[in-house]
Amino acid sequence: MKIVALSKDEFDEFAYRHKYSTYYQTSSYAETSRYEGLNTFYIGFVENGTLVGVTLFLHKTFYLYYKYAYAPRGFLIDYTDPKLVHNVTMGLIHLLKKQHYAFIKIDPPILCSEKDRHGNIIYFSNTINNILATLKKNGYIHQGFNKYFENYKPRLNAFVNLQPDIKTLYNKIDRESRKIIDEAIATGVEIYLDPTGNVDELYKFVGIKNKKRKRRYYQGLYNNFSKNNAIDIFFINVNTNKYINNMKSLYDQEAVVNEELANNVQDYNITGKDKQDVINRKMESDNRLNNYKNELVYATNLSKSNPNYVTIGAAFTIKHNNGVDLVIDSYYDEYKKFNPRYVLIWELMKKYKSEGYMYINLNAVVGDFNKENLGKYSSLNNIKLSFNASVMEYIGEFDLVINEHAYEKFKEKNNIK
Secondary structure, eight states, rough: EEEEOOOHHHHHHHHHHHHOOTTSSSSHHHHGGGGGGGEEEEEEEEEETTEEEEEEEEEEETTTTTEEEEEOOOSSTTTTOOOHHHHHHHHHHHHHTTTEEEEEOOOOEEEEEEEESSSSSSEESHHHHHHHHHHHHTTEOOOOSSSSOOOSOOOOEEEOOOOOOOHEEEEEEEHHHHHHHHHHHHHHHEEEEESSHHHHHHHHHHHHOOTTTTTHHHHHHHHGGGGGEEEEEEEEEEEEHHHHHHHHHHHHHHHHHHHHHHHHHHHOOOOOOHHHHHHHHHHHHHHHHHHHHHHHHHHHHHHHSSSSSSEEEEEEEEEEETTEEEEEEEEEEEGGGGGGHHHHHHHHHHHHHTTOEEEEEEEEESOOHHHHHHHGGHHHHHHHHHHTTTEEEOOEEEEESOOOOHHHHHHHTTOOO
């Protein structure tokens, strides 16, 4: 095994075609990581004159002169080949020990299982146990099959297959979610693809959701991935004129129904159970009419301060190979009543389906499918999985210790047990 330094172009050419290729293992992501103070380098693994694997490493000094190296989403190698895994591991230890690295972290997208929205296993990998045994045999410490967000990258992701026709995609969405989508669109929720790369406006939203990420990180993502037209920024708006018209229409329709029910209540020819039914329906109509009136007042006031539209959320995606990743989406809490995430996901599905992409990764979900246990994550899981998404469960995170003392110092500094 020979380990060689690679140029960006050499690395990207191999990485793009690999089975485990993700946007995390690209030179665009490497350049973005520099905005967060991380250093980067690309290496290749050569056997008998043939390049058999590559990896991007992000690295940083954390204690005295000791560093750690992180291969985001793991090395791009064949993990089913025990000899190759061993040779790569020994070569890296030999190389990085001299340069005062404490440990290497990897989290390869090796699929353990695919589950449906209810947590039922659709597919289970018959190689996962052998891969796990090979990694452990070579000194990799598995961080466990965790169900939440303990790792650098989420272990479970929700994927929507975009290959069926658009009608089938829509019909596969949960009935309640379809109703929410239709009502939100009627209310005026619209998705706007920003052609200008307005990172300042994007950060107003995503900066709230992830306070650890600074604006420069998102600017770096846009600067680097936009070179290949691989990033899209979206803003979620409420068309306030449409909102007013919709509420006025609903109010007027309900007013007609309400008046008819009021006349029926006064009709002495309607008696007994029929009379009680009319009274109950009149009370329900009164509630709807009052709600529509309040919504109309709210819509009118919103339109006064925001003529034409108000921006209530933002998101961005990264396109890689034949798929799309919804990297992050975020909304102002005061406007969540408009259910913008439902509309965003559906509009993204339509857009990327029409452009020929095969799937969209909606990103992280929780691995506990018992709704009673989800707590604050219930909305996260329920919305994403309602789009007939499959949950892809990856093998998880591993640490390869090179210097035990420095590794313990890293855990101590980061409060890791």
